[in-house]
Amino acid sequence: MFKIAGHTMGTPEYTVTEAIRLFSQIGAEGAEIVVQDDYRSGLPCDCDKSTLQAVKDCAKESGIQIVCLTPYNSRFNSLDEEVRKSEVAAIEKVIDYCDFLGADRIRIYGGNLSAGETDALDEKRAKLIESMRYLGEKARAKGVTLVIENHFNTMTLSARQSADLIRDINSSAVRILYDQANLTFTGCEDYQQAIALQTGLIGHMHVKDLWFHEGNIAFTSSDLSHPDESERNVYTRIVGEGIIPWPEILRQVKAAGYEDWLSLEYERRWHPDDIPDASIGMKKSIEYLRKVLSDI
Numbered sequence: 001m002f003k004i005a006g007h008t009m010g011t012p013e014y015t016v017t018e019a020i021r022l023f024s025q026i027g028a029e030g031a032e033i034v035v036q037d038d039y040r041s042g043l044p045c046d047c048d049k050s051t052l053q054a055v056k057d058c059a060k061e062s063g064i065q066i067v068c069l070t071p072y073n074s075r076f077n078s079l080d081e082e083v084r085k086s087e088v089a090a091i092e093k094v095i096d097y098c099d100f101l102g103a104d105r106i107r108i109y110g111g112n113l114s115a116g117e118t119d120a121l122d123e124k125r126a127k128l129i130e131s132m133r134y135l136g137e138k139a140r141a142k143g144v145t146l147v148i149e150n151h152f153n154t155m156t157l158s159a160r161q162s163a164d165l166i167r168d169i170n171s172s173a174v175r176i177l178y179d180q181a182n183l184t185f186t187g188c189e190d191y192q193q194a195i196a197l198q199t200g201l202i203g204h205m206h207v208k209d210l211w212f213h214e215g216n217i218a219f220t221s222s223d224l225s226h227p228d229e230s231e232r233n234v235y236t237r238i239v240g241e242g243i244i245p246w247p248e249i250l251r252q253v254k255a256a257g258y259e260d261w262l263s264l265e266y267e268r269r270w271h272p273d274d275i276p277d278a279s280i281g282m283k284k285s286i287e288y289l290r291k292v293l294s295d296i
Contacts, residue, residue: 002250002293003261004286005030005067007206008041010266010278016041017058019278024062026283027290031059032068032107032263035094041269043097045071045090052100059101067261068147068204069094070107074224076131077111077124077155088131091146092138099142105204106139107177108132110148110156110165114224125155129169136171147177147204150194152186153224159183159194166201175203178253179265181210181244185234186219191249199256206265207289209242210234226270236267236274238281240288247292254296262289 006023008014008031014022019041020031033055034042043051059066071094078084094106111128132146139146148156148165156162162176176198180191189197212234221227239246250262266282268275275281 002254002259003029003065004289005032005065005261005263006278006282007032007070007263007265008034009070009269010264010282011041012039012269012272013277014041016043016055020055020058020062020064022279024064026279027286028064028264028282030065030067030261030263032070032265033066033103035069035071035097039269043069045093047093047097049100052097056101066101066103068105068107068263069098069101069103072109072225074109074112074114074154076109077128079120079123079127084127084131088135091135095135095139095142095144098144104143105145105147107204108146108148109151109224110154110162112153112224113155114153114222121155125165128155128165132169132174133171136169136173140171140173144173145203146174148174149177149206150179150182150188151224152182152219152221157186158188159197160189163197163201176201177204177206178202178258179206179208180249181206181208181265184244185210185212191245191252195249195252195256202253202256202258204260205253205258205262207239207246207262207285208265208267209237209239209244209246209285211237211242226267232271236271238275238288239264239266239285240292241284246289247295250292251296264289
């Protein structure tokens with residue numbers, strides 16, 4: 001059965017506990033929480049037990065399940081062993097946070113190619129696989145799944161790259177985070193192709209919506225997490241008010257065997273001028289998704 005989670009990317013004006021309460025008020029059932037320093041609606045990377053306990057208590061009181069934690073580490077494919085091992089160690093901490101909070105998945109970037117790197121790609125991919133196999137075993141021991149996102153400036157830009165990587169990692173604790181909006185604005189697979197390629201490998205889904213800028217602007221981004229305003233080729237939109245065909249996607253992904261959490265990656269953190277406060281826009285997105293889900 002599909003369930004809907006709010007994502008704290010969409011609540012930059014709120015603390016984590018305020019966001020959890022908001023998610024409950026607007027009809028979500030779960031929460032995906034950013035793990036990053038200096039972000040109001042995120043957990044710090046070195047999170048103390050009292051902070052985790054306050055979040056856990058708030059979620060329980062609000063009837064919200066903490067589903068996924070979302071750190072921003074990415075250099076799991078670095079050829080510098082000190083850098084790579086530091087990134088791996090950071091995720092080991094997040095696995096422990098999941099264990100404490102009852103979350104069962106962690107959003108993972110598929111390495112880092114944000115500098116436009118084209119050299120030693122085979123070696124970097126091998127390091128990424130090594131990192132994910134190691135972390136997959138650590139995650140499995142705590143009942144956690146690592147979900148690697150379809151994402152620009154990584155080694156999982158496309159659905160095909162994502163599926164090939166997951167098969168090569170060969171761990172039941174490492175799956176794909178399917179993000180059709182990312183695939184769309186980067187010019188990768190349409191939803192029919194993406195779902196077919198990733199069938200049986202999807203462990204989480206992000207839901208968001210967009211419009212393309214006029215003028216057929218080619219996608220580019222100098223940063224891994226989000227493009228600069230000067231680089232954007234899309235506007236972000238309330239789900240149901242953009243071009244992503246969510247009814248068809250959800251029908252097909254359900255038929256392919258995924259019927260789990262849908263996390264509203266409402267991108268107000270990056271694009272606050274595009275969409276209203278989560279109390280308005282995320283609420284509308286949830287209402288839209290509820291209607292779509294009732295029809296399928």
